[in-house]
Amino acid sequence: MSDPARDEHGQAIGDNRGLKPLAILFDIDGTLIDSGGAGATSWRWAFDDLYGVPADIGAYTDAGMTDPEVGRLTFANVVGHEPSERELDAIMAKRLEYLSRAVEESKGYRVLDGVEELLPRLTEQGYLLGLTTGGVEAAAHIKLARADLNRYFTFGGYGSDSTDRTELTKTAIVRAGTILGSTLDPRRALVVGDTPLDISAAHGAGAVGVGVASGHYDKKELEAAGADYVLGSLREALPGIAEPVR
Ligand SMILES: [Mg+2]
DSSP: OOOOOOTTTTOOOTTTTTOOOOOOOOOOTTTTTOTTTTTHHHHHHHHHHHHHHHOGGGGGGOOOOOHHHHHHHHHHHHHHHHOOOHHHHHHHHHHHHHEEEEHHHHHTEEEETTTHHHHHHHHHTEEEEEEEEESOHHHHHHHHTTTTTGGGGGEEEEEESSSSHHHHHHHHHHHHHHHTTTTOOOEEEEEEEHHHHHHHHHTTTTOEEEETTSSSSSSHHHHTTTSSSEETTTTTTTTOOSSSSO
């Protein structure tokens, strides 16, 4: 029956009521865009090129995992042993080499609902926008380039910063503080993503976890994962931010 733990401001930890968001961090796949499977295609081509096996990453990995984890797990399953450092380097590089073409040629590539209206509006309203993605930094920018979305994101945390999604989310929040000129209270960061891994990473970093049911999981699943807020799509208003997109 003890009171919840409190921080130095006397506010219950995990309680961001009364704090206005300042930075908004977006996952990429299933949140901003659907690449139409371009990510998986690039891995398939890379494994086929180097090992003669058109590997299906979906058979070995879950949505929301970081690229280094995807590379390592898929490698171990299709090649039959843990990759050496050089083997992992080679498959990661080959995959990145193929990604631009896979994105370029993807028939199913699309920007998800509400994104093209939301990003310029948030920028205009003075929010700092960043990325939190399991993709390595270059992969993130390749995926967003086709829709010309890179220009909205000043900073990010990437799969090349950590194989652990919580850690790369913390990194993104530190980088937000670098840009703002002072440490960002993580409770003033919204982390927007389409998987339970985005939500657990948000909470692990002390931020607000906003689930958006536009990717791999529905609203109920994101609620069950502990999301602080769940949206059907990015057409709906983000918590603490005025004016829903019409
Ligand atoms: Mg995602």
